[in-house]
Amino acid sequence: MDAAEDLETLGEKLYNLIYPKHKENAGKLTGMLLELPGPVLSQMVQDKATLTAGVEKALRALQLAKEPSKGPCKDVDNVSVSSDSLGEQLFELVDIYNTGHSQKITGMLLELHKEAVLNLLSDPKLLEEQVNFALKTLKEQNMEETDMSDTSDADDTERLGEKIFSLVEELDPLHANDITGMMLEMDPAALQQLLRDHTMLEVAVHKAQAALDTANQTPEEHSNILHTE
Known part of the structure; x- marks a missing residue:
């Protein structure tokens, strides 16, 4: 029919x-x-x-x-x-x-x-x-x-990573790769918020820098800092 x-x-x-x-x-x-x-x-x-x-x-x-x-x-x-x-x-x-x-x-x-x-x-x-x-x-x-916002996880993560990296690089060129990698472990919604709020981004970068500074000495503290996100 x-x-x-x-x-x-x-x-x-x-x-x-x-x-x-x-x-x-x-x-x-x-x-x-x-x-x-x-x-x-x-x-x-x-x-x-x-x-x-x-x-x-x-x-x-x-x-x-x-x-x-x-x-x-x-x-x-x-x-x-x-x-x-x-x-x-x-x-x-x-x-x-x-x-x-x-x-x-x-x-x-x-x-x-x-x-x-x-x-x-x-x-x-x-x-x-x-x-x-x-x-x-x-x-x-x-x-x-x-x-x-609803593209495949791989594409979404890649795009977020590129945007985050470009912003982080301005704040800490030396550790941009490491900091971006740490941030990409966060929830995508939280990452989107960091892209919109530069102050929050700076705070997150400082936390990541602190985690990097202590990573070689106290791995447990490194983990604790990341979990405060």
Whole structure:
């Protein structure tokens, strides 16, 4: 079964489930729900509670979409009474898409001009485009963070080592290799903090220098100094 046939089958099942309680809007509600991801639709077909929640959100979206047509001026006054009210209405619509990032996406959209946000409330198609764009942006941000912090251990250690070495070399060129090697035994999160805080880096370098000074005389003390990190 290809994707189109699969979607059509899900649509028929959803329509049959929605029709008994929402005869007048069954078609519209089904169409709105079919814009959601496939796995969510499958869950709705199997789980009555999930379907009910989705239908309720879609109904609220229909009601909000109809309200602006009653009178633009009056609607603007009502909807823009407070940012909280605007945010709540926008969240309700965004949450229909079950992206898993409703709160973040709503926050991103609320950064737009108020008129633009009002347009999103009254234009489901425009809202869908903005939600997809925001979701794409979030995914790209996550990928960048993954590239920075979740690369393989070997690559991560090598990059951290290079950055740490360049900073340590400025403080103690003679022992930069030894000190960097000692520091790389620390937790990666602690190393990242050293890169951000030069004072903490200097303290760590001093401790490592002390450890090197005493290494030949008292190995136990050397170990104790490192464990204070």
